[in-house]
Structures are given as C-alpha cells and as structure tokens.
Amino acid sequence: MYHLPVLKNRRTLLERAEKFISDIYFTDCNLRGRLYGDSCPLESLACFLTPKRITFTEASKQIFDPCKVGDTFGPTWWTCWFKATLKIPESWRGKEVHLLWESDGEAMVWRDEQPVQGLTKEGEKTSYILSECLQDEEPHSLTLYVEMACNGLFGAGQGSQIAAPDPNRKFSVQRAELVVFNRDVRELLTDFEMLVDIVKELGEEEQRGYQALFTVNEMVNLCDPSDPSSFAKVHSLAGTFFNQRNGESQHTVHAMGHCHIDSAWLWPYEETIRKCGRSWVTVIRLMEKNPEFVFTCSQAQQFQWVKSWYPGLFSSIQHYVKKGQFIPVGGTWVEMDGNLPSGESMVRQFLEGQRFFNKEFGRYCKEFWLPDTFGYSAQLPQIMQGCGISNFLTQKLSWNLINTFPHNTFFWEGLDGSTVLTHFPPGNSYEMKGKVEDLVKTLKNNKDKGRANHSAALFGFGDGGGGPTQLMLDRLRLVQDTNGLPKVQMSTPDELFTRLQADSALLCTWAGELFLELHNGTYTTQAQIKRGNRQCETLLHDIEIASSLALYRNNTFPYPAEKLQELWRLLLLNQFHDVIPGSCIEMVVEDALKYYEDIRSGGAALLRDACEALVAKGSSVAVFNSLPWERLEVVQIQEGAEKSGLALVRASSIGVSPVKDTPPVTPVSVTVQADGTVVMENGLLKTAINRDGTLASLYLISGNRESISDGCLGNQFVMFDDVPLYWDAWDVMDYHLQTRKPVAEVVQPVHVVSSGGLRGSVSFTLRISDKSTITQEIIMDAMCPYIKFSTEVQWAESHKFLKVEFPVRVRSPNATYEIQFGHLQRPTHRNTSWDWARFEVWGHKWADLSEHNFGVSLLNDCKYGYSVHKNTMTLSLLRAPKAPDATADMGIHHFTYAIMPHTRSFQEASVIQCAYNLNFPLRLIQCSPDTMPWSAFSVTSQAVVLETIKQAEDRGGVLIVRLYESHGSSVTATLRTTLPVREAWVCDLLEKQDPNRPVQVTSEGITLDFKPFQIVSLLLIM
Ligand SMILES: [Zn+2]
Secondary structure, three states: OOOOOOOOOHHHHHHHHHHHOOOOOOOOOOOHHHOEEEEEEOOEEEEEEEOOOOOHHHHHOOOOEEOOOOOEEOOOOOEEEEEEEEEOOHHHOOOEEEEEEEEOOOEEEEEOOEEEEEEEHHHOEOEEEEEOOOOOOOOOEEEEEEEEEOOEOOEOEOOOOOOOEOOOOOEEEEEEEEEEEOHHHHHHHHHHHHHHHHHHHHOOOOHHHHHHHHHHHHHHHHOOOOOHHHHHHHHHHHHHHHOOOOOOOOOEEEEEEEOOEOOOOOOOHHHHHHHHHHHHHHHHHHHHHOOOOOEEEEOHHHHHHHHHHOHHHHHHHHHHHHOOOEEEEOOOOOOEOOOOOOHHHHHHHHHHHHHHHHHHHOOOOOEEEOOOOOOEOOOHHHHHHHOOOOEEEOOHHHHOOOOOOOOOEEEEEOOOOOEEEEEOOOOOOOOEOOOHHHHHHHHHHOOOOOOOOEEEEEEOEOEEOOEOOHHHHHHHHHOOOOOOOOEEEEOOHHHHHHHHHHOOOOOEEEEOOEOOOOOHHHHOOOHHHHHHHHHHHHHHHHHHHHHHHHHHHOOOOOOOHHHHHHHHHHHHHHOEOOOOOOOOOHHHHHHHHHHHHHHHHHHHHHHHHHHHHHOOOOOEEEEEEOOOOOEEEEEEOOOOOOOOOEEEEEEOOOEEEEOOOOOOOOOEEEEEOOOOOEEEEOOOEEEEEOOOOOEEEEEEOOOOEEOEOOOOOEOEEEEEEOOOOOOOOOOOOHHHHHHOEEOOEEEEEEEEEEEEEOEEEEEEEEEOOOOOEEEEEEEEEOOOOOEEEEEEEEEOOOOEEEEEEEEEOOOOOEEEEEEOOEEEEEEOOOOOHHHHOOOOEEOOOEEEEEEOOEEEEEEEOOOOEEEEEOOEEEEEEEEOOOOOOOOOOOEEEEEEEEEEEEEOOOOOOOHHHHHHHHHOOOEEEEEOOOOOOEEOEEEOOOOEEEEEEEEOOOOOOEEEEEEEEOOOOOEEEEEEEOOOOOEEEEEOOOOOEEEEEEEOEEOOEEEEEEOOOOEEEEEEEO
C-alpha cells in the first residue's frame, strides 16, 4: 500500500509528520492550520475590576466599562469580571462554534447565572463550546460573563514559579472571539500526534515504531488539509494501526482523570475555592460528552467549599458521583502532611473526611489518596485500617534525591503490623496527559514487573488545578488496545486495587515509615505555623476532655460539638501539605496564623466554660490536668498569689486538683561560681552553666552519670549556611552540615533570674549576627527530671539554619523518635545511602538516645526537625528561606525545649509522660476554697496512654476514649473511671461500634489487652 520508494531515513519521515501537525511551522499549508475555520469578533466586551472575590449575583449588578482584547488588568489577586455579548453568524449553520478565550489569568464562564466552563490557557482550556452543530433554533445572540482571576494557574511568582508573588502584575486577554472549530481536523491531528509519539517513544529498537512511522508517513501522503473529503481514508489508515491488538499478557493501565488542587500554596485558600469551581465544572462538561470518563477527586474540604460557593455545580457533582463517574477519594478532610500532624489529628482528618463523604455522597472512601505529600508516617497503615481503608495511593517517593524506592505495588506494614495494599503509579506523576510517553513510562518504570500487571495512570493538569481535557480522553481512547503499548482502560481506584489484591501473591512488603529523601526543611520552615499546630492540637485535646468531664459534673453543660467541629476543621485545613510544611506564600501564612488565632480565641472560651463547669465558683485556684497520670509540677499561679507566684502542685490524673503548695523534698539551689558559671541542682539533676549559656556539665544524680560528652558543651547553638538546590522553603541539603558555626558572641552573660527554692533559673543573650539574637532562660524546677530552655530568638537571617546541639555521653547505633501514637528508631551512623539520606529527620515531642541503663532525651514544645549523628543530638530551630515567602520566619520566635538524662530505658524513665507534661500545661481554674481533688480517669499501665476523650459524633450520652500502647510492648491495662459508665464497646476510628466486641465494665474498670503500638477506641455508654 505504500508509495515507493520510501528511503531508509527515519529522521526525515518523522520530522515530516511532525511538521504536518506543527502549530509553529508551515501552518499555512499543514493540517494544524485548519483546526479553526472562520472567526468573528464579539459584539461587545466590557469589564469591571474588584479587589475581592465576589459572587456572580454581586458582580452582575456592577457597572461595566467597555474594554478590548489586548487590554491588561490587575494588580495581582484582583478579579476582572467581563460582560461579553456575542452574535453567531447565520452562515455558521451546521458548524461547531466555540467562544475562544485566551487570557493569562484563570477564568470562569458564567451563563444564565451558573458557572459553565473553566478557561485556563496554561491548562490547555481556551474553548467554551457554544454549539456542537449550530441549528437555526439555537440562540444566536447571547450574553456571557467571564470571571478572570488576576493570577495564573501557579499564582504570580516573580521570575520563577516558586518565587514570591509579584504584587503588581498585570494580566491580559489575548483572544476573545467566536470561531468555527473543525472537529474532524482535531481528530485527525490526534491520530497523527499519537503515531508520531509512538515512533519517538518506541525508538529505533522496536519494529512497532517503524510500523507507526510508515503509517504516519502514508497518512501525510494521503491527507490534503484543504480537502476534508480526504480525511476519512487517512483516519481509517490510523485506525488500522491502532486496532492491531496486544497479546493477553500485556500490562493494563488503569487511567483515571485527576486534578490535584493544592488547598493553598502559591495562592491563598480563597482562590482555591475558585480553582475547584473552574476545574470541576470543566470535568462535568467532559462527563456530559464522555460517559466512560472517570474522575477521582480528593479532599472533603474542597467539596465543602464548592457546596457552599457553587451549589448548582455541587448538585451536578452529586449526580455524577451516583453514576460512578465522579469519584470522591482519599477519605480525609484535606490531603494533609504525612509527618507532622499528631496521631489524633490524623484520625480527625479521616473522621471529618469520611463522615463528610458519607453524608454528602452516601459512601466511605476505600483508599487513602496522598500523591503529593512529603513522607508518610509508619503509623498510617493502622490509622487507615481503623478508618475502613485498606488501600493507599501515592507517588511522591519517586522524588527521593538519593535512593530509588524499590517497589511500585507492595504491602506497606505499619508500626503495629497493620498492612495496606499500596500503589505508586509507575509513571511517577499525578498529572499525566494521556500521551504515549505516559503509557510507555508506566510500563517501563514498573518495578514489580511479573508481580503486578496493573497500574494506575492519573491524567489531568494538577497542583494549581485544571484537570483533564477532551484531548487527553481522545488520546487514551485511541490506544485502548494497541499492540506495542500497554492496554488502557478507564478505571476506578476500587477496580485497580481489586485487581491488584486478587493477584498479590508475589508482592513484597515494606515495613516502617515511607521516608521522603527530600524536602527535609519542611520540618522546620515557618516556625509560627508549627507552633500554632502543636498548641492548637493541645488546646483542642484539653477542651474535649474538659467538656466530656463537664457533662458529668454539671448536667446543664452543653457539649460544644458544633463549635469544636468548626475549630477542628480549621486545624485540619492548616495541616494541608503545603501549609503546615511551610512551603506556601506569605498570604497563606497570614491566613493560617489567623486560623490558629481563631482556634486559640474560640478555644480559650470553650476551655474556660468547660473548666468552670467542673468546679464550684470561688476565689481559690485549682488546676485541670488533661493527662492520664498524676503530676507533681511547679506552676505559675495567678497574680496576687503568695511569694514568687509559683507553687508546687500535685495534680490528679484527668481531673481537677486545688492548688496546695506542697513543699519540695529537695529545693533547687543556685550557686554563682567565681568564674561566672552557675551551678543549679534539684536533687535529681545538677548542671553547670557557662557564661555563654552552654552546659559544661549535666549530671544525673541518681545514676551517678555525667550526660555531656567529654570536652564538649551541651546547649550549643549552631548556625549553618542553608542554600538548597531549588526548592527553597522545602529543602535542606546534606552539604549544609559542612558549614557549621557555633554561636559564640555573648551580649549578656548568664545571670540568675530565679534564685532557687521551687525554681532556679538563669538567663543570657547571644548575638547571632547584626540583626539576630537569642535570649534564653534555663529553668530547673523542683522535683522536675528535666531542664527547660525557654527561648526567644530575634531572627532576621537569609538562608541560614539555626539548631541547638547536645553532644551526650551515650553510644548507640539507633536513636528513637516519637511519631503518631508511638515511636520508631533511625540509625545514628551513615553506613549506607539509606542511612545518610536521613541526615535530617522528623519527630514529635521527643527524641531519645539510649544505651543500656542510661540515655538522654531531648523534648520540645513546638519543633519537628531533629538529627542524631553518632552521639550528638540536634534539634532544628529556625530556617530562613526566601521562596515562596520572601519573609518566611523573620521576626520574634518563642519556643521551649528540654533535656532529660535518665537511667534505665526511656520507657521506664517516663520520658513519654514528661514530653506530654511539657506540652500540656496544667490549666488554672478559679474555684471555691472547699474544692476537693477529683480524677475522672486513670490507667494502670504506664505503657498505655489515654490520648483522647470526646463526645461521640452525633451521640449524646456516649463518650469516645482512645488509648494507645506507647512503649512498644504487649500489655494488659485497666482503664479506671469515676464516671457512670453503663456499657463499653470497642469501636473503630470512625466511632463505629463493633457489635462483636463488648467490653466488660467491672468495679475495677475496663481491662484491655494491647499489642505494641496498638490504638484502641472505646464507646462508653453512660
Ligand atoms: Zn500538592
């Protein structure tokens, strides 16, 4: 069938075909030049600008001034509303007619007061289809509105994508006109494009590529762009090639439409609402035309936004969810960071998410969906399983800088042994375009060849939204079963995982965390956000416990369920994977900090109300302890109280205790030595503090052990140059470790602040640079087994990293770090590339380095970045990246860390409890003088932490208590309570009662067996 002669010149034939569909070259005579037919200008175009994101109703009432194509609008983040009147020429009868709109600001078309089409040039969406085949009875004259945001798909970075936004950018409308769209040309172009790509992707090694080459060359021979009657033959030639089928063993790609929308990143939360609107209305338009099209969509918060901002669109989404095309996935409130949120926060992500999906769509998600997050906690498999989820999809570990993760489809085993079937789409992307390249990559990259014969391919513009296009769907449709390419089917996550599960006998298992070897700076960047998260997690914990107790101390107390849900949702939103990691622009930081303020102020009122309901009013002071163990602590009591305002208070577990100043067994002594060093001692610890605040010695009296390494200093501040390769706010690179410089310049040497008794403390000030200083108070409290370092830093650096070091007298190949509901070990050596890739790691409230019978723990109240190399324990304090927020971390910071040497293991030494104590201060309550100590709950085993007490969702008279085994041991523990519990049942993390697992309530309490790191939730029916 080929014209002879065809010379053996692959390059000329390939480039000939490329030029035939080029949008740059030879468009006067090639096929691409025929994509559009006649065009016609708009009848009129007018606009008005607003700094706010307003509703259509409000916008349509404004006065619009005439404007024209080519005009510019701004500044950045404003919105320009356009009113366009148009008249379709009568002569276009039978043609497909589009409104062609090209602007560099993201736009939405409104028609009849409804959003109808998202238009984003960067997302290859520039057409609103007015008619597929113009009929006489269709309206020819129309008024449309176009809402154009003065930001692009990726915000408005000045110079580079992740640079801080340019606040004064102007956005233009480059084209706005009516055009005739030649659908037959589009289809033929897709045939050509796919064949050209097959030639390129299969390369010179495979004969199938040559078959594509000769097919496409013959198609050029046969195709006359000026004569559409030649198209059918050309199209059928392509069809013959595409329809040559694969053998039975070929790999199957499960194509799923997707649109990753960062809930805030290079644009603020408010813009995300519109991104969802633009992206999802476009998806609905595609679904109307493509009944096989499946779209996966995560993040309950985004659905909630669309529900309140675009109720009409939300109804359409509900319709297509019912049809099985629009598929809510993930089960969480937002796609949260996988490292930093607390265990309870992780549970709440699922609880809020799954409940939302069930309420709005009548279904729970069966898969956890987190393609773009910076590492995954080892406790996630257990949390997923507890929330009805057994499958997990991500791809981010393909970003590892050092080691290649060895699997694409595998079982992931968590800290407690729970496993989930996990899939990383081998194409290493969540925003494919349905191109040949995507399919070939999916096939070739699969690291489980022979073990897993199914893979996912997520297609659609992402990060800034956008989503799939008709062209992507057309591409995939062409090559459903084309010999040489994997089979492609439109699919759902459920279908994919069912297939993977059915044939999983050969799959490998990965145990422990999925650590991302990149973006390690995100444990530290934007310290105020980290602090807000930790403090608000603590506050909500306390409010829920106090409110739960108040229900049974005061029968008129209303549990503030609605308000708590509102505050939790704000906290969960800020845990989004570009907000809590600190990889967002300044506007997002401002919003996030405002939400933390809302939680703090709203939460303070709730906590006060609940605490007041726990006691009778009066002029005395009591403390509320939200932790499930008795505490003996020095607390700062209110003004007007006796002496220094301090008291040593014994607080009963989860309950209220009146403040009665207990004299300490050993008071703190503070001695200033002749050389200016200060020695403090409290009977447990003895420390010598140098003039510059470093610790010359930290002596554990009971163990007869020095903690600080020979010839070294504890509490040593160190600065590093912190210049990553690209991702500024995200990355700290291994080479920064070579730039270590101690902070040595003393502005004010150590001087005594509290002279002993209940508290000894000293203060000092160091100069970091001309602009930055550290002022610190080192505090030793009576009866307290750790020393606190209450720190204020004035920080105005650029690309520097501040840390504090404790070189300790401990030798161990592993250090231990607290994670969600447990802890794990990471190496302190750098034997292999997997070890040294973890030069900067994350942990929660504490890290510990122990040898047999002795160890040192480093505790903190709002930090997450650690490293322990050999015997030096380091806590990461502050960074100073300049992109995407040029002002990141500038200003004053407050944080506290603590050092705790101990004998025996950290478990036996109560390090876990001490870290809780540091983070959950005893809360003061005004009460009557006859208030008696009272405890609501306690647990007999120190290994078991009672983490959460809350009212069950939608069930008054029922409490949820959540406990976990924290030592990594198998234990039996009894939960004791003074509350009137009638019945108890085991439930899952979604609070679903397990009808087969009633729990006996005896006069002793509720006795439960725990496996290492097991989380157990109970429903207590009162
Ligand atoms: Zn993302």
